[in-house]
Amino acid sequence: MCADTVATPDYKTTLNLPQTDFPMRAGLPKREPDWLARWEEIGVYDRLREKEGRTPFTLHDGPPYANGHLHIGHALNKVLKDMVVRSHQMMGHDSRYIPGWDCHGLPIEWKIEEKYRQKGLDKDKVPVLEFRQECRDFAAGWVDVQREEFKRLGVTGTWDKPYLTMDFHAERVIAEEFMKFLMNGTLYQGSKPVMWSPVEKTALAEAEIEYHDHKSHTIWVPFEVVEGPLSGAKAVIWTTTPWTIPSNKAVAYNPKIAYGLYEVTGTPDECWCKVGDKYLLADALAEEVLTKARLEPGMWTRVRDVSPEELGQMVMRHPFAGLDGADGYWDYEVPMIDGDHVTDDAGTGFVHTAPSHGADDYECFMRRNWLDRMTHNVGEESEFLPHVPFFAGLQVFDRKGKEGKANAAVIDKLVEAGGIIARGRVAHSYPHSWRSKAPVIFRNTPQWFAAIDRPVGDGQDENGTTIRERALTSIDKVNWHPRSGRNRLFSMMEARPDWVLSRQRAWGVPLTCFVKVGLLPTDPDFLLRSEKVNSRIAEAFEAEGADAWYKDGAKARFLDGMVNPDEYEQVFDILDVWFDSGSTHAFVLRDREDGTEDGIADVYLEGTDQHRGWFHSSLLQSVGTTGHAPYRNVVTAGFTLDEKGNKMSKSLGNTVSPEDVTKQYGADILRLWVAQTDYTADQRIGPEILKGVADSYRRLRNTMRFMLGALSHFEESDRVESSEMPELERWVLHRLAELDDVVREGYRTFDFQGMFQALFNFSTVELSAYYFDIRKDALYCDGDTLRRRSARTVLDLLFHRLTTWLAPVLVFTMEEVWLERFPGETSSVHLEDMPETPAGWRDDALAAKWANVRRARRVVTAALEVQRSEKVIGASLEAAPVVHVEDAETLEALKTVAFDDICITSDIRLTSDPAPAEAFRLTDVSGIGVVFEKAEGEKCERCWKVLPDVGTHSHPGTCARCDEALG
Incomplete structure (x- = not known):
């Protein structure tokens, strides 16, 4: 009976259509906090530490300052660090991250002084221990605020046990590290001009100047x-x-x-x-x-x-x-x-x-x-001092920084x-304090210095005898990303003066040393050098913190029984906060159980300004006490600008707040912006840029959604060995093998932009617009065929790789994708490793062949697009073009790959005949011409191909393939 005389059934229900509850709209701002709570509940970070036999990998956190809400630079910094930590964990390391905070120093002290001034109080009349406690409380409050803001960005780490420079043990170690300079002969008191802030009334280091x-x-x-x-x-x-x-x-x-x-x-x-x-x-x-x-x-x-x-x-x-x-x-x-x-x-x-x-x-x-x-x-x-004629009391700059x-x-x-x-x-151009923004002066004051050209101790060290020599030698043993960072720090080290360690303030770790009354600084007995005194100080700081130095009777407590306390003066200057943060390698990497065996971090990652800041002070401090750098790799990020390339400023109204971005788009969009950006240079961000990032996110999300739908009810019994798969699937596996190298190398060398761009192009161009497009027909319409099982096997392999490859970037979305397929109380993509990819998947000869196939396909699809735009056809399945191929090798290749399926046509004819003049050609693909012809036959009611045999089978209105699938 003819198909056109009998009503055909609705075959839609017989198709293997995608099945997934994974939503098109992400709703990240509302859903991300739930994943954060879930990770905390199941203890993801701690469970990762339980994995045995892994090589440790430690990124040491440069401590942000605990005195305000996060800005976009903080977000960039922490997300980059998180991508490093997560990616190395998923590549098989025990990847640790201990967040930390810088808690001492002038910015906090300045805030407390401002509060006093508003109340009409004189800071100098407040007992020093009371003042220090207010500073401590202020810092602790902001640590709590910033911790939650960092966690909201999806950053993993020991948030319940961070390091703080104001912790008692940290203050002990900072003092101990200072006392090593005291004992190795590099500490001295000198009277020389230093950059001095009249507003803040303290010496400043070069790193504190702009x-x-x-x-x-x-x-x-x-x-x-x-x-x-x-x-x-x-x-x-x-x-x-x-x-x-x-x-x-x-x-x-x-x-x-x-x-x-x-x-x-x-x-x-x-x-x-x-x-x-x-x-x-x-x-x-x-x-x-x-x-x-x-x-x-x-x-x-x-x-x-x-x-x-x-x-x-x-x-x-x-x-x-x-x-x-x-x-x-x-x-x-x-x-x-x-x-x-x-x-x-x-x-x-x-x-x-x-x-x-x-x-x-x-x-x-x-x-x-x-x-x-x-x-x-x-x-x-x-101000000119009283002994200066004519000018006594006159100031160069007043307390507000005005002339x-x-x-x-x-x-x-x-x-x-x-x-x-x-x-x-x-x-x-004139030097200003980067905190008060007020101009500074050069002023001769007695200060404490670390001599960088004086032999350290006995001078015996493979890296050099002085701090400068050791620093310069160590710099060339470190990997710098980008390489320009090495040159910048090297030139700074070559030219830098002695390190000014002292500050004339109250909130910090004091210079724990004593000087002999009546002696000049040049006298060899001027400084008290006693390991026993040092030990007493360290024990007191461990129990009471640095406040022990300021308590009544402190001098006698530390000196009694060792020397006559009356013969010595106690130094009350505090250490430069860069010495604090420069010492963190000692009390974090060396002392913590989750530190490193050798006290050296695998990575330091900060902004480019830290060549004169944390990278710099950490190197100086470490080579002065250990002889070597505290890091193996140093990664540097540029500054974040607005969309027009201008520096962000509240007064200009062009700032972008991480909180605002997460509220509007979600943290994954911010993380995706970081991954798409060349962070080594200055980056731009703003509303239009974020819209573009959100569009990229949607395209990636659709790729993942397609895989989830096509993998519904996938069982191990469906799996096909790669050797049995069609060539198209083996080509995808080849690309996975290539990408596995790209992804791992990108993560290893901190090239997130290059890695992500390769994954994004693969997902949206090679998968969504090519492989998925071709295989939709087989996935939806085939029965239990080798082709369909092969495609689903490849999708499963793709799924495990794409989710783990992208998880360090899109921490929330990849978790959502993973749980959609593998739900469970303790299931998490962040507990997984990136799967090993078999070397046998690589097939360069096959890839070369399929490069030619894709070139030919481009000509066909472009020719059909002309017919579609001219309303000759509505869909490519209505076509059966003739493809003229000059090159014999290419022609033979096309004959072996079901080229009609590749081009998504109902039929296709391949010929070596010369292409007629009217044939469609692409200027950048030579030797191929396409002549359009309509497909002959009827449209299959199930797969929509137009074929001559439709209507001749037991199931009305179907082609042979669909008739067989229906059984």
């Missing part, structure tokens, strides 16, 4: 020669810090610069120069300087050359020498000294030298052993003394 534009006074000051050649001439200096003139002790020149003597022959009105004045200037700068002094061309003449030998013999007088009311304060000789730091790029070719207020100035005096000529003219609030009266007063006094020939203002 540079901003600042408008400074500029002055040109003549120093009159009173001894040596050219007596009566004046060497002109230029400076942007007039306030340092009262502390001048020399003028520097460079013997490599050409100098001349210039005489004033005429002057305009309102000029500080006089006819007959003779000035010493660098020839390259003379015209500029004399023009600044308001002299016009023709008002001066160059008298002669001035040799370096002549300059070296000159002695000058200070511009304030002999002033009434100065009581002879500046009546000293000002020598002319040589210095390589002097240039003729700008200024005058002579440098005003105040060794208490400049690094180069100080070094010049150090080389000459002139440290007795240092001045102590400026106090901790940048004080010191500069203007010094300039006025120079004008009065006839000691200035020009003045002006200049905008330039």
